[in-house]
Amino acid sequence: MPHRTFMSFIWPSALAMLLFIALPIVSVAVQSLFVAHEQVFVEVENCGPFGCTTVQKIDSQATAALRAAQPLGQFNGLGTYLNRNHLASAEISEAWQTRTDLAGFMSKILNLPFYKALSFTLTYTFVVTPFVIILGFFVALAVNRLPSFIKGPTIFISLLPMIVTPLIGSLILFWMIDADGLIGGTLQLIFDDPDLSLKASPALTWVTLIVYGVWHSAPFSFIVFYAGLQTVPKDTLESAMIDGANRWEQVRYVVIPHLLPLVVFISLMQLMDNFRVFEPIVGFNAEASATSLSWIIYNDLRGSDGNILFGSAAATSLLTIIGVCILLTPVLIRTWRAHGARA
């Protein structure tokens, strides 16, 4: 296809991506170098019967005017990246110098907002992904054995946790684990502890979020494995059977090697998806015990305490994008090789 024709077909799509993905990334990078102007103070003389005192007062009019004139704020360099809410270089070096043992040092670091979010995001990503693969694999094996007339409805039900809106799915589970809800109440009965609450302790909140993540994503790996199972070569299976392989050996030596490329595909997709974990934290109201990188961006932009922290959100966004690029390197290399093989 000549260049001209190619351009005339692709320009609307390319323009959309340029304006609303590429340009915003630049804008995020620029914003992350600025902070909002500090409030303008004026000295006011207060004269009373006992003489005059000078006090500092916030000039809200001048502050508003300054902020309106320069909405980006003032240049801050890498200051936002290094402050306490992001990479916290000063706090870390201080914690390192005053450390008594490694555990104390680690717990100090994990109390800093960025590292707290990073630790949950990574834990979530790397715990949910393997569980999703294992659960999906076994569901696919089990569904594959069913007679065909109930396969359809079974697949329908199995798809539901994935199709449903993440925020809504997490709310539904959140209501069920409520101390007065179905699961929460039953757990209290089982452990005979009327004060047991999945929302109270950080560890239990992490477990709950991870269980939600597995519930939500397992259908994806199930569907991919199920499709893969349809293409397992029948001859190989039969010859394995004739050679005396039992059910497990057939799965171990024929089915699993056949599905291995799919495992790579699913884990790459899941790593990308789970790294952006956000909605369940809002749905489970879990921000006291678990935050993620996406959540702290949301929290900065929501402007819960009056003003939106553009610089802070932009710095976290850029750090997150760098994280995604690191996670994505294997995919890119793989696509590169695949294309090279085709060309």
Place this chain on the structure above:
Amino acid sequence: MTIVASLKRPSFLSIAAMAFLVIWLAIAAVPFLWTLWGSFKVQADFFSKQDWQNALYGVFTLAETGGYFTGNGYEGAWIKEEFWRSSVNTMLMTLSVVAISLTLGTLGGYALSRSGYRYAFWVLIIALVFRAMPHITLVSGYLLPFFQLNLYGHLGTTIVVMVAINQPFTLWMLHSFFQNIPKDLDESAMVDGCTRFQAFRYVIIPVMWPGVITTGLFSFLLAYNDFALTGLLLSQENQTMVPKIASFLGSAQEEGNVMYAVSAVVSATAPLFILVMFFQRQIVSGLTAGAVKG
């Protein structure tokens, strides 16, 4: 004889597999059934302090409203809290996003699948990187310009943003569908004197619908399920269903109107169920398209 015997599956394994499957189906379906059933009860039953079975039988629902089922939650959400407005917004947004994304995506995906040059590959790689980025990382890039240009909060702005964010995925998906349509088809049309665009219009468009429908379903799901963008880019009166439900949580908990949120959640889930029911085959084929191609 031995082969026949070994073909018969051991019964223990079948039973274990069946039990496992039943447990999985329960885990997948019960939360939805529970919430659907509970949405017709009062709060004292849905969050029952004494006995979870109250939610099944509706003890307090009978005492408070005189019937075993009540539509109070739905009435409160849809009429009092104006959830109908959000559902109209959601409908407008998802339909526009799907229509515009597919139009741009089919043109772009077709060009990418037919261009033999190296830059087409680079466009796809860049699209892959864009697709992997969490959408929320872009929001701070939008907000400041939108405030300045007075674009913040409108449904139209969010539609345009959503279309753009949807493009990388749409391009990849349609690109792989178009690659499965033989090149000879449009090339022979061009030999017969069609321009490239005519070949696309009269030869490719009539055969591309299966791929377009599948891609459209996923664009729909992305727009419908989004919270990161809609939660931050829409003003209060333009909210779609998902951010509206999130805003119920802040206010509803105190007023004791959690049931509004429960009913709204059920209302927002219903269209998704219907969608899966009718398009199950396309959704499955779309999910596996990337995997099968490797």
